[in-house]
Amino acid sequence: MIGITPQYALRTAVFYDPNNNPLNIPCEGPKVVPVTVDFSLDTEFQIDLSQLFQSGQLSAMQYCIADLTAFAGVNTGLSLQQSGSNQLVQVTNSAGGVSGARGTLGLPLSVSSPAKFQLRSTSGSTANIFFYNYMLPAFYLMSIGGV
Helix, strand or coil, rough: CCCCCCCCCCEEECCCECECCCCCCCCCCEEEEEEEEECCCCHHHHHHCHHHHHHCCCCCCCEEEEHHHHHHHCCCCCEEEEECCCEEEEEECCCCCCCCCCCCCEEEEEEEECCCCEEEECCCCCCEEEEEECCCCHHHHHHHHCC
């Protein structure tokens, strides 16, 4: 198993007004943590976001987008398990997900610290995973047609 510990969370281009906050964006503002996982190196990865929580960059993790477009033609999928709650999501590369785009999957999460995830796949391909500290609205997911 390979461990990945991101050092930063990027501010996203979502308008944030703390007085009118329908997306329930945490007080630190809208942020995303992009992670690229290369399953040709190993079949299991641990993503540890705990340091981002401890440093105050993040206080919640509410959504994840998994871009599995590189899995095309591979008869396998991805499993994502959150260590604290044991929430487990298993998807195939053809599962349309919330956005409806083949190979792109939106996953609602409910995570506080410690934010550790186990990712498993035998695809031998690369997956781009985006962890958000707020929920993406359905109309946005349908408009992007993928990540």
